[in-house]
Amino acid sequence: MDELSAAALAEGLKAIGAGLAMLGAIGAGAGIGILVGGAVQGIARNPDASGNIQTNMILGIAFTEAVAIYALVVALIILFVF
Amino acid sequence: MKKRYILLILIAMMIAFGSVIAYTKPVLPFIQLPGEPYPGTEGMMPAFLFNNAGLLNTFVAALVAWVVVLLLVFTLRAGSRTADEVPTGFYNVFEMILEGAYNFAENIAGPKVREFFPYFMSFILIILISNWMGLIPGYDSIGLWENKPHFAGLKAESKALADAKAAGTELSQAELEEIMHEAEVTEDAANAWGLRDGLFLIRADNAIEGAPIKTDSHGAPIGRNIEAADWTIVPFLRPASTDLNFTLAFALIAMVMVQYYGFKHLGFSYLNKFFPFLEKNWVDKVKGDPIKAIDPAVGLLELVSEISKIISFSFRLLGNMFAGMVLLFVMGYILSVANLAFFGLELFVGVIQALVFALLTLIFMNSATESHGGGEEHH
Secondary structure, eight states, rough: OOOHHHHHHHHHHHHHHHHHHHGGGGHHHHHHHHHHHHHHHHHEEEEEEEHHHHHHHHHHHHHHHHHHHHHHHHHHHHHTTT | HHHHHHHHHHHHHHHHHHHHHHHOOOOOOOOSSSSBBBOOOOTOOOOOTTTTTSSHHHHHHHHHHHHHHHHHHHHHHHHHHOOOOOOOOOOOOOOOHHHHHHEEEEHHHHGGHHHHHHHHHHHHHHHHHHHHHTTTTTTTOEEEEEEEHHHHHHHHHHHHHHHHHHTTTTOOHHHHHHHHHHHHHHHHHHHHHHTHHHHHHHHHHHHHOOOOEEEEEEEESSSSOOOOOGEEEEEEOOOOGHHHHHHHHHHHHHHHHHHHHHHHHHGGGGGGGGGGGGGGTTTHHHHGGGGGGHHHHHHHHHHHHHHHHHHHHHHHHOOOOOOOOHHHOOOOOHGGHHHHHHHHHHHHHHHHHHHHHHHHHHHHHEEEEEHHSGGGOOO
């Protein structure tokens, strides 16, 4: 295999690796769905508490989303650093 | 009446921008995760500060963000001195924002809000401003032209120098030039095959026109024979929050201050959270409740989680803002009109991330100042 096609293969493998790294977003997606679902139920049952619930929901989303962001950072590092 | 003209001018500007976007194909710029050094500044900055990277555009953007925040502070200070009973204008709006943020923080931190609020608000302001500045058109797209093979050559040179220094040997000028030339030729060959076209570099068909001729010290043109795809733009400014240095610095400030307030409010008993066996009557406690023997392991986990909070803080902000920047670039390249929607999204993400960063700092500070074992002794 000459040098150039090896480089081309490396580029392609990088793209595949970045795509695989983003599989981590599955869990975060499900998590945010469950979280918001629970928050909406809470608000529907007790609309007066919506402010408090919203704050906690956004906080929970930030924590959950962090996992997806880690996956994203790994993917970005694969694509743009190596 | 005056305000209506401003609105009209804004609409006219939007139409002008829109028509420019509609008739020119935007280019996808070279995307790089670390901050990009201005061409020619490599090795010019103090090595211990910049790690030989040169003057980074994210660093300059951070300075600009600080200047904007300082201007805001001094404007508002002047406003607060001259304010009447009924404040007006910008000062009034900002007072409303500040009051809202204060009440929000008070809900979480209670009476300790007076201590924590400065951190909360300054994190929001500086992060929000550096996030939003990246949305100004031209902010991260106007810059200096740079020759990529030349860049690769410089990189190889600095690597070879570092290797030689580590090995304790010295390189002659001819050897260095050989290494640089080799790296340039390799990079050039890779680009000539179009491997990195489209995805990583400015496309050749877009970049070939208008690429300025770079000249060497004798005025002779250089780089003209190299493929136009080898030319890329190093923007003058790039949002500071797309650089890990910036976000890590804020994460460190936040977590160090969390520890500081923990010690300030609880004294050395703050350490009991991490090392429960430091407590005087710990042995009696374990005898009374054997499950407490597991506490040292839990304390170790707490210690690890303090460190992982730094990582999570810095990567959350970096990931969100860098992904937003790449999203705008890529969408502008694929379907530029769609960027109108994504600009709205990025405005929202900018606020949310600034708020989340500040809110988490506040919550960590608050929970660090609350003693853990205190309540259980009464049982």
